Amino acid sequence: MAIHKILDDIYQPTYTLIAIHSHLEDYQLAYFLNQQLNSKFKKTRYNIDFNDEISFGIFEWDDIYQDTLWNLITNTSIVQVHQKTSTNLFNNSESYATHYLIPEHKNVDYFLKIDNGGTFQEADCTLKKVNKIPQITTAYQIDPNELKSKNNLIF
Template sequence: MAAVHKLVLDDFLEDNFILLAIHSPLEPYRLAYELNKILHIQLKYHKQLDAYDLYEYEDEKSQILWNLINNKTINSLEEKQKPSTLFQQETNTIKYLVPEYKKTDYFIKISDSVIAVDNIISKIKAIPQIITTFAIATDTLKSKNNLIFY
């Protein structure tokens, strides 16, 4: 009888980070600008991940990686022409990066778990267009793997 070996990959995907949720009507580029101003960081547009705008800043001195990403994207889909209608209809579907937080507009992911979160949250709340911001416990987050950007 051959020995059976089982690999558990969950240990390799462990990524410790702070996750902040932001409710704001601002466009992503405008929010990045406001965050740069108030937090003294330099978020820059990095790339688009499946229609989500990703902004990134790597603080080489402190070895902290900051990511700003929107939670919602709107996909427009054309329905097939139905026999009972004369025209095609276009419908919009909303896709969420983290479906557990559908009311959240943006997430800030900070790769350091020892940073002063309360100080950062109070600074973000000082931005006039921010409705609210709060920290999310990542250990219970079901869609945690959606926040791995590499």
């Protein structure tokens, strides 16, 4: 009888991932990236949804000249949680839960995913331009192969 083995991790990412730390709102960051990179990020009609409550905003730019798809993705999603407690003076107590797209990088505010089907050759130049934006605290490249939750970036 033949033994068949299934590979647990058959997906190998073919994109470049840049982590961005910034206090800006997502639309403001997209604006500054458009100014600095001469890009055309636009808010998509969809968000990255994991269930009915958790969703992550996404901006997209399809660079048809370089055959590259750029995505600016928020790393955090804050969800309001309703809890009923009988010990409180008020019946309903509201609290907030924070969820992360990439939980192993909780301190990252945004991810810039650059997908051209291989290794993005201009990653260093792009990284320097992103770091020139004054409202960005820091930006650096992350190896997607080392992420435990890299499947969250498949959409």
